[in-house]
Amino acid sequence: MATRSGPRIGERPAVRRSLLAIVLVLAALILVAPLVVIFVQAFSAGFGAFARTIGEPDTLHAAGLTVLTALIAVPVNTAFGIAAAWAVTKFDFPLKRLLIIVIEIPFSVSPIVAGVAYLFVYGLQGLFGDALQSADLKILFALPGIVLASMFVTAPFVARELIPLMQAQGRDLEEAAASLGAGGLRTFLRVTLPNIRWALLYGVVLCNARVMGEFGAVSVVSGNVRGQTNTLPLHIELLYHDYDTAGAFAAATILTVLALVTLVLKVWLERRGAGRRTRRPAAPAAGEVAVPSLPASGLAR
Numbered sequence: 457m458a459t460r461s462g463p464r465i466g467e468r469p470a471v472r473r474s475l476l477a478i479v480l481v482l483a484a485l486i487l488v489a490p491l492v493v494i495f496v497q498a499f500s501a502g503f504g505a506f507a508r509t510i511g512e513p514d515t516l517h518a519a520g521l522t523v524l525t526a527l528i529a530v531p532v533n534t535a536f537g538i539a540a541a542w543a544v545t546k547f548d549f550p551l552k553r554l555l556i557i558v559i560e561i562p563f564s565v566s567p568i569v570a571g572v573a574y575l576f577v578y579g580l581q582g583l584f585g586d587a588l589q590s591a592d593l594k595i596l597f598a599l600p601g602i603v604l605a606s607m608f609v610t611a612p613f614v615a616r617e618l619i620p621l622m623q624a625q626g627r628d629l630e631e632a633a634a635s636l637g638a639g640g641l642r643t644f645l646r647v648t649l650p651n652i653r654w655a656l657l658y659g660v661v662l663c664n665a666r667v668m669g670e671f672g673a674v675s676v677v678s679g680n681v682r683g684q685t686n687t688l689p690l691h692i693e694l695l696y697h698d699y700d701t702a703g704a705f706a707a708a709t710i711l712t713v714l715a716l717v718t719l720v721l722k723v724w725l726e727r728r729g730a731g732r733r734t735r736r737p738a739a740p741a742a743g744e745v746a747v748p749s750l751p752a753s754g755l756a757r
Contacts, residue, residue: 525606
């Protein structure tokens with residue numbers, strides 16, 4: 457005789473209300489309150505003081521350097537992520553698992569450790585220090601070092617979004633396109649890219665947000681030279697140490713707005729299908745080639 461089981465965990469109204477209250481309180485204290493404080497403190501001296509702080513040469517230089525770093529690092533990491541995902545999902549080769557592990561390394565290594573490692577590679581006493589000094593090339597405490605450190609910490613973002621999706625999609629469409637005479641570039645642009653575009657944009661948005669907000673690795677390799685090698689996160693720290701609290705919070709609003717815009721883009725891309733696992737296309741019937749929206753004549757051109 458079947459016995460009636462009791463209510464499952466969370467089905468009681470009191471339990472649901474308690475859990476919801478706990479989540480709302482923690483979210484308010486941990487997430488919402490700091491954001492509110494940033495904007496309140498930034499405008500505490502009035503909008504005029506806020507505008508003057510944002511318009512200071514050092515702040516503008518830090519913001520410009522941050523944007524320039526992102527303009528270099530994000531496209532390079534995007535190309536790296538696409539190439540890595542293509543190699544992992546479309547080819548079989550020895551040490552494939554090792555390549556995946558290498559891609560994941562930046563998530564396991566502290567950014568501070570990564571910055572110190574760059575000192576031992578590109579510093580004056582580092583592995584390539586003598587060669588770089590002889591060639592009069594400056595990597596550390598300059599833009600190249602900042603870009604390299606930013607690229608290291610953000611290298612996995614695009615690849616991590618693409619690899620699971622491309623694995624789920626399989627190789628059938630690319631193989632069908634190749635059988636119709638399409639070259640590698642045309643196959644990628646006409647077959648692969650349309651199927652991964654939202655996941656690709658999702659990875660690019662996350663990569664860009666991390667580049668602009670990176671502090672640990674950049675703080676080691678930049679030298680923290682005010683007005684020269686300070687990115688926006690480093691500039692905020694300097695303002696805070698100078699007891700310019702209003703200025704620090706004013707500069708912090710730039711990164712906060714960036715974070716909110718990134719969140720909106722993230723939600724929008726998720727609604728468009730980014731980050732979801734796509735089912736592998738069903739096998740075509742006998743005599744058919746499953747290449748959606750791509751006529752044979754278009755591929756062969």
